[in-house]
Amino acid sequence: MSVCIEFPPPGAVLGPADGELDGQQLRIEVRGSGPRDVPLFVNEEVLQTAADGRFTCPVALPPGDGWVVVGLLSGCACVTNRVPVRVALDPSEPRPA
Numbered sequence: 001m002s003v004c005i006e007f008p009p010p011g012a013v014l015g016p017a018d019g020e021l022d023g024q025q026l027r028i029e030v031r032g033s034g035p036r037d038v039p040l041f042v043n044e045e046v047l048q049t050a051a052d053g054r055f056t057c058p059v060a061l062p063p064g065d066g067w068v069v070v071g072l073l074s075g076c077a078c079v080t081n082r083v084p085v086r087v088a089l090d091p092s093e094p095r096p097a
Helices: none
Strands: 004-007 012-014 020-022 025-033 039-042 045-048 054-061 064-074 076-087
Touching (some): 025 064, 039 054, 045 054, 054 064
Parallel strands (some): 012 076
Antiparallel strands (some): 039 064
């Protein structure tokens, strides 16, 4: 069993246009899919996939390089996917085209 992260994509450079500023963090909606009706975690948030296996989860990310980590909760936490991201809150930081 695995989980697919649809947003953000691997290597994404995220800014205010991709979410909502929450103090010195960027709050984004992580979207993905996996097995139907199973508990999982996204970073520090715990949720359950829907009947069709889809999920969305708000996650607050600090500025700089980081990860979005998703895993299944079946007896123990098991990381099944992770994507590197960069949060650029300063509009002068270069962003890829």
